[in-house]
Amino acid sequence: MAKKKKVRVAFKKNRQKRTRTNDLTREFNQGGSNESVTGERIRAKGELSRRRTVIAEDNGEGAPVQLSVDLTHCELGKVVRIHGLISVVEDSEGREVRCGVRRILKTMSIEGRNVVAVGDKVWFRHSTTGSEGMIEKVEARKGSITRGYRLREHVIVTNVDQLLIVSALAEPGLKLPLIDRYLISAEKGGVRPIIVLNKADLVDVSKFQWVIGLYSQLGYETIFASAADKRGIGRLKELLSSGATAFSGQSGVGKSSLLNAIQPGLNLRIGEVSDWTFKGKHTTTTAELIRLKEGGHVIDTPGLRQFELWGVEPAEVEGYFIEFRPYIPKCKFPDCTHTHEGECAVKDAVADGQIHFGRYESYLKLYFGHTIEES
Numbered sequence: 001m002a003k004k005k006k007v008r009v010a011f012k013k014n015r016q017k018r019t020r021t022n023d024l025t026r027e028f029n030q031g032g033s034n035e036s037v038t039g040e041r042i043r044a045k046g047e048l049s050r051r052r053t054v055i056a057e058d059n060g061e062g063a064p065v066q067l068s069v070d071l072t073h074c075e076l077g078k079v080v081r082i083h084g085l086i087s088v089v090e091d092s093e094g095r096e097v098r099c100g101v102r103r104i105l106k107t108m109s110i111e112g113r114n115v116v117a118v119g120d121k122v123w124f125r126h127s128t129t130g131s132e133g134m135i136e137k138v139e140a141r142k143g144s145i146t147r148g149y150r151l152r153e154h155v156i157v158t159n160v161d162q163l164l165i166v167s168a169l170a171e172p173g174l175k176l177p178l179i180d181r182y183l184i185s186a187e188k189g190g191v192r193p194i195i196v197l198n199k200a201d202l203v204d205v206s207k208f209q210w211v212i213g214l215y216s217q218l219g220y221e222t223i224f225a226s227a228a229d230k231r232g233i234g235r236l237k238e239l240l241s242s243g244a245t246a247f248s249g250q251s252g253v254g255k256s257s258l259l260n261a262i263q264p265g266l267n268l269r270i271g272e273v274s275d276w277t278f279k280g281k282h283t284t285t286t287a288e289l290i291r292l293k294e295g296g297h298v299i300d301t302p303g304l305r306q307f308e309l310w311g312v313e314p315a316e317v318e319g320y321f322i323e324f325r326p327y328i329p330k331c332k333f334p335d336c337t338h339t340h341e342g343e344c345a346v347k348d349a350v351a352d353g354q355i356h357f358g359r360y361e362s363y364l365k366l367y368f369g370h371t372i373e374e375s
């Protein structure tokens with residue numbers, strides 16, 4: 001059971017302008033209106049017009065605090081796609097219902113975080129007109145991938161068990177700091193990461209065996225794959241056959257192509273990679289939940305132009321680099337940041353080759369909070 005608590009909520013005005021009623025005094029005397037006529041309404045009050053205390057449930061993990069709603073006329077569904085204000089919800093029979101989100105959920109969303117994300121389990125009500133519906137409640141989330149975006153936390157996908165971190169060995173080429181950033185994001189969200197090194201057909205894989213070695217040693221399953229020659233597709237099918245897996249990685253690495261190879265007939269749109277910059281063209285534009293014939297479901301996501309971690313303090317970054325752990329207690333200073341300090345056991349381990357230099361570089365980038373761009 002979710003914890004119940006009282007919260008103060010600022011409600012948005014229903015309309016910017018109200019038509020004036022003729023008998024203002026009557027309404028006032030009856031106390032029926034929350035929007036007082038004593039001039040407050042005439043002064044600019046911004047977006048918010050009134051506050052109310054409501055009983056709400058705290059579902060943790062980024063799900064919006066929400067009203068205890070009467071769910072008698074609601075059914076449970078899953079958000080499979082979001083287009084602007086419309087969330088496409090799949091009902092228990094696999095039908096898609098285009099839903100709006102109840103205003104109060106938006107009002108109560110924490111610090112402007114997106115209220116509904118692909119993968120959310122929601123309670124929705126069919127509206128009396130047509131096939132449209134209204135989302136009344138979002139269930140507690142478990143396993144979310146989020147990022148910082150315009151100073152807010154943006155939930156990219158939720159209720160996933162695994163995160164497939166797709167990288168390309170060529171066109172555009174490997175970017176270890178980006179892999180490391182996704183690894184942190186997965187660990188933070190309680191999601192199991194799997195690293196996929198795609199486009200293996202374009203390179204001599206023996207030159208990249210060290211990447212497999214590096215991440216496997218850290219305990220992350222890492223595989224070569226190719227949507228072109230189908231290498232690794234069998235293993236991917238096994239890995240995806242149960243639970244929910246999100247596909248992530250920069251634009252052009254081949255997320256949608258891999259999915260098309262995993263399930264022929266899907267016909268997801270794929271885009272070319274620019275010959276000049278080796279950047280993808282952001283072909284997939286919204287996250288989409290896809291059910292696999294052999295069980296399990298996946299969420300294809302668009303490559304992000306920028307991927308900023310959210311809610312990880314610089315001092316916490318070291319905790320996500322599991323190979324640093326044995327060395328940290330041996331640093332001279334208990335609060336060593338492993339950057340400028342002397343007698344730092346982490347830096348010594350890097351110098352001795354015990355810690356991979358590329359991983360240490362990623363650590364520095366993340367510690368100093370650089371945004372890792374795609375290029």
Ligand SMILES: Nc1nc2c(ncn2[C@@H]2O[C@H](COP(=O)(O)OP(=O)(O)OP(=O)(O)O)[C@@H](O)[C@H]2O)c(=O)[nH]1
Nearest residue numbers: 226227251252254255256257270271282283284303
């Ligand atoms: N040679 C080769 N090309 C590939 C492979 N996988 C994908 N590609 C090509 O890479 C390009 C981009 O593939 P997409 O599947 O659209 O990439 P994506 O990761 O889905 O990109 P966004 O949707 O933009 O985020 C296309 O031209 C694909 O044909 C592969 O394994 N080998």
Ligand SMILES: [Mg+2]
Nearest residue numbers: 255256283284
């Ligand atoms: Mg795509």
Ligand SMILES: [Zn+2]
Nearest residue numbers: 331336338344
């Ligand atoms: Zn240190």
